[in-house]
Amino acid sequence: MNALLISAVMGVLMMFSSFMLKSKSAVRNVALAGMFLILVANILDTYGWHLFNIPTEGMMHFDRFSLFFNSIAFACTFIFFLLSARDMEKVGINYAEYFSLIFFILCGIVLVASFQSLLILFLGIEIISIPLYILTGSDKRNLKSNEASLKYFLLGSFSTGIMLMGITLLYGHAGSFDITVLIKAGEKPSSLAIAGLLMLLFAMAFKVSAAPFHFWTPDVYDGAPTVFTSFMATIVKAAAFIGFMRLFSTAFYSLHDQWQMVIAIITALTLLIGNITAVFQQSIKRMLAYSSISQAGFMMLALFALNGTATEGLFLYVAAYSLATIGVFAVLIKMKDYTFEGFNGFARHHPFLAAVNTVFLLSLAGIPLTAGFLAKFYMLKAAVEAGGFLWLVIFAVLMAAVSVYYYFRVIQAMYFKEGDAPVSMEVSRPFQWVLGVLAFLIILLGVFPNALLYWFYF
């Protein structure tokens, strides 16, 4: 509750700051301070320091699951601000509003992570989506950005429709939006309930960009300003996954057998399309869009398995994936040329950036000693423990092998090719420090995953 209210207030505050504060750096600092405050408030909330006490009428429940994820998401956003706040200012003149929109998105994220009623879930999803449509189109003079925004909006509306339809069908079955009622009603499943469940599943699959509902992802990620792609592909996607997990591990857990096969098919399709299509991409930004689809495929394994390992693994995965992807994007933003060739000879000109970028890419590819490896390991372990679908695990491993190809293409370009690797803006010392810390965190989590998971329990 702490974080929800503070981030809403911060959103409003940032809108005011656009005309109250004259300098960009002041706005930036307010945003950073606010972000830090939200993170601290959420941690306080986790350990029983509730700043506000507002009855939610059972529609929200701030349990360890949601608060722990909130902390991960806020910490990632904080790092994202540290790395990319300056780049956000370069997108357009309404720089304060961008911060404001992001704070509103964070409100949505809190809702999605802690809903106890389908209404709140819907509300959360929409609060996330609408600011994102705006952010996608924030580069107003750029046709690609506008096109992406419109596409996103049209397809998003379509998925919203599906979701509402699903919620309606479930209401028809159970007579309530409340998760606890749904759990009870799930003991006597009807076709109505199954149809509603599937529609909710498709709508959530759309939000996490799982195939075959992923079509918006490459176009939107590619068209949106790169800073916002970074935010969308990491924190927002992680939140959608947490909502997905929360919904299906509670409300529909008893119907697990009913939908497990559908999830398995979606997972396999996502892994296949995400990885295979990424191979042929020439633009790194677009490759990262497909990579985010393929990573979503891996995270789908947690939903498929739905056991203790899966929950822990999903937390580790969203943290590992978000940190690494934020890092890669932060480096990418600095580049003039977003193609693979643009990175040729990068290591010679920027050895430090190339080194940390390599760590991020290794983590994404799931190489041992990085967080990405253990995250993938947890996912596979969860899927194996769920039993019966060994083909899916083997397929996932093969697809992970394919992913090595396109991640290592970047490393190859940085280290083994000749070129100037032109950067579009200077790289400041603090920026490098933050990236270094990020890389260190990834390796730390790769060696001691419990450094993170410990906080889930204690």
Place this chain on the structure above:
Amino acid sequence: MENILALAWLVPLLPFLGFVVIGLGRKYFSKNITGILGSGVVLVSFIFSLILFFDVRNGITGDGIVHYFNFIKVANISIPFEFQVDALSSLFLLIITGVGFLIHVYSVAYMHEEKKEHFGRYFAYLNLFIFFMLLLVMGANYVVMFMGWEGVGLCSYLLIGFWFKNNDFNYAARKAFIMNRIGDLAFLIAVFWIISIVGNANFSDVFEFARLKEFTATDITVITLLLFIGATGKSAQIPLYTWLPDAMAGPTPVSALIHAATMVTAGIYMIARSNILFSMAHHTQTVIMVIGTATALLAASIALRQNDIKKVLAYSTVSQLGYMFIALGTGAYVAAVFHVMTHAFFKALLFLGSGSVIHAMGGEQDIRKMGGLRKKMPVTYWTFLLGCIAIAGVPPLSGFFSKDAILLSAFEHNRIIYAAALFGALLTAFYMFRLCFITFNGKFRGTAEQEHHLHESPATMTIPLIILAALSVLGGWVGIPELIMNGGDHLSTFLSPVIALAKDGHGVSHSTEWMLMGLSTGLVLIMIYFAWNRYGRYKEEKETAVGKILANKWYVDEIYNKIIVNPVSKLGSWLEEGMEKTGIDAFVNNVGRGVNYLSRHFRYLQSGQVGSYILLMVLSILLFFAYQFFIK
């Protein structure tokens, strides 16, 4: 007591530090600093070794096991990192650091013409070698020993190929490494075998296990045989001996240190250390005895017709190692260790002497082009001569006592082996004096320019020679048999905690023992006389059929090439061409191509048209519904 053993870790650590410092600073240190540093750390190690040795002798170190940390701990297997400083290892410590120090000092002069960084590289390797050798000897279990074992192999490789610009030397280094690997593999399997049965590899536990007779006969035979194969690699026995003569490509002090005095005796150390196991495996003992004898004779016969001064010494080393194995095979472990010690003295002396000669001759190694060096290099000559007398086994020099102990043990066991070993000893006397006479007597046969440059080596080279000569002469006193001197045979007494004495004591009467000594001494003197007659004045050796076979080393290298190397490399090139390129590579590449092909077509799904996206999504939703409600 604890204080003393607490110093044990310093002994190997110092040379290691030397390696690190010299290795890193090789471009900055002057040759003098490098030399002082490199020799200094070994000298300090030697002093610590001396302290340890005397404490062990006074019996105040107990079992001498010092525990440092748990090296490997997996499931119920635990391999601690422990040192064991007992009679056997402390004796080897003395040999390694003592002889090692002399050779370091010698090297300062010998390698003086190298460039600064290569000079540093040489001493770094040499220090590293000492470190690994100490690790090998001090380890309290087979795993630590194996680490040292591998390490010395590495250093040997690095030092044989020290002059890496000469490709022949690189081949020699590679050959040494590969031959050693074959033995190492057997050693490793033996260690695994032991761990799988005993549960760990600590010497104390393994030997206790053996003492309680808990090994089956098969286990003990296989384990000891595998250990022995490991020893044939490192200690250059048939069939793995061929690398040692080629290893003479390295600088001569390296040959003295690694390929004569220390590393090649690692196999003997290992078997002496495991004497409890070997005493229980009679079949293995027979194998060791026969292989040792065969190696001793084969190498001695080859040495008869070699003209490279270092090659003669190399084959002599192989042959002497064969003697040590005869001792091991007949259960005379003390005699083997004794011979290791005396051999370390006189063979290091002979190698360093030959190095002095080569140095004076400007790199020439062919003895046919030498001759008459006696007057120009008196110190080298006299020390070399003493070395020859010692190795030939003339009383009262050290070689006599150790060789006599081996011959006696062979006599007790098997008369045929004894006869063969005695014959080998005569060959030894002959080829050593052939070498000595051709090199130092007669007239000088080199070029005028070489003659002009002939000089005695500097003091840093001759002083080690003199010390080693003294040791060669006097080193035998530690093992003087009871027979000659009452209260003699210190070595057996000293080693008795580690090496159980032969069960049945001496099986021969005193008169027989005297007679055997007399016989071997007499025959050896006759052989020396023959050699003097034949080579006192240099004459070209006649080409004979046998001589040709010997000069070509029994064509063993050629036979190995024919029956092992060529088939293996044929198999390798078939695997490369047939399997790798057309099979595995093609498969992998085609998988990659397939993925690329798929990728190219998958991307057409992404048309950019919102309408088609929605169509595809609706279609998939319908399919999922159909599956859920009608198919499932």
